[in-house]
Amino acid sequence: MAIGQNAQADMPSICRSCEARRNGLCSAFNACQLSELAKASSRQEVSAGTELPDGETYSNILSGVVKLTRKLSNGRQQIVGLHFAPDFLGRPFEPRRPVRAEAVTNVTLCSFPRSIIERMMQESPRLSGKIIEHTLEQLDEARDWITALGRKTASERVASFLLMIAVNIDPARHSTDFELPLTRAEIADFLGLTIETVSRELTLLRTDGVIEIANKRQISLKNVARLEDRCGD
Amino acid sequence: MAIGQNAQADMPSICRSCEARRNGLCSAFNACQLSELAKASSRQEVSAGTELPDGETYSNILSGVVKLTRKLSNGRQQIVGLHFAPDFLGRPFEPRRPVRAEAVTNVTLCSFPRSIIERMMQESPRLSGKIIEHTLEQLDEARDWITALGRKTASERVASFLLMIAVNIDPARHSTDFELPLTRAEIADFLGLTIETVSRELTLLRTDGVIEIANKRQISLKNVARLEDRCGD
């Protein structure tokens, strides 16, 4: 159709192959909005371990994984959220409690000024809807982990974690082979456990033939059905 | 001002004294939208223990407390959210995992058909914004509890819970005297503990002079500063 082709022609070239246009934030924009945004956007590479200052931008994650962490007294900390490409970071309204965002792996971002997105939200119900949908997805996931942290055993949590990583690391084809983006310490901070317990539960899954582990980080799910059985829900 | 007075005059009488207009969902509507909604709204009393079917309506909670529960195998369950008046229930997009909503106390609701709210969301950025704000608040709260369940001790969780109830049960004046809306079993399902541990931690707070307990449910905070110290964050 001619209209579709024109829209294609008008679309900023940088956006054409971008994953964020498929289900991400940018799926809410038309070609006109995309070209306005593309002018104000900036792409950046962030290396693992860098803190991402929150506040002034909305960013599509083009590749990599970002963690959100909350701190308690005695050096305790808890990961309260994980974001995978092609997710996005940024929100209207300030969170009431401080949360630290940090790149877990090397990360590629495509960032827009806060002001443009928030103006467009006033004009485009489609964008507002996308942000509502995204926030509700995060809320549903947060509630999954509330349930896991409140009522699941250590081995159920580790099993649930592996499945969650598998579906998020490559949303297109739910791969059974993937590299863990998190260290054992980060997995522990996510699951409310200690490094040692995470390590023990992983070895248990390995010796039971449910998974294989190569090089500490490379996971291969050998029996997804049995892994699901061990999730406890 | 004349305009303001006309708006007052046009406002449905049923809405005039309603708390939901202050910070709740209805603060997003003008007098015209309010009268359209008032025609389609229905008020209902729901007694404690009743399940609230989700899906077909959005409802302001005019009084009472509602819990959201998720179930696991072995009869385990976890409360994943609490709603106090003048909060509202209802969401666009289906949750991917089933959640059961149940009245914890007797509850008064003011309900609107889903279709009207979702049409108005298309037309009114103010309403979309309100829903985004509300969803983000729930997400922030969920993350508070992720942190508590993952990293806080039993006594820190109980202390945090009491403070949370105190600020939510009566948002206007943070009362230090209130009635616990939940049974010990429900508190346990919220905090990821057992009934016995909740009971022991409450007696500990009482014998330490931090709170007083009358009639099992009537709580009086005697030393808010010391209660805050015991929250662990």
Add this chain to the structure above:
DNA sequence: CTGAAACCTTGATCTCGGTCAAAGTATGTC
């Protein structure tokens, strides 16, 4: 190759909170 730093695994022991058991306290019904 050598050494150091960071990360991971495994074992021994301890402890917080769970489990099991029994008794106490409201509230309502006949």
Add this chain to the structure above:
DNA sequence: GACATACTTTGACCGAGATCAAGGTTTCAG
């Protein structure tokens, strides 16, 4: 008043996961 039901408290004991300790593996610099 007697009894039943639902909820709560308290005590004794136990076990899942934490803590403490030691050693293994990987990676990288020189």
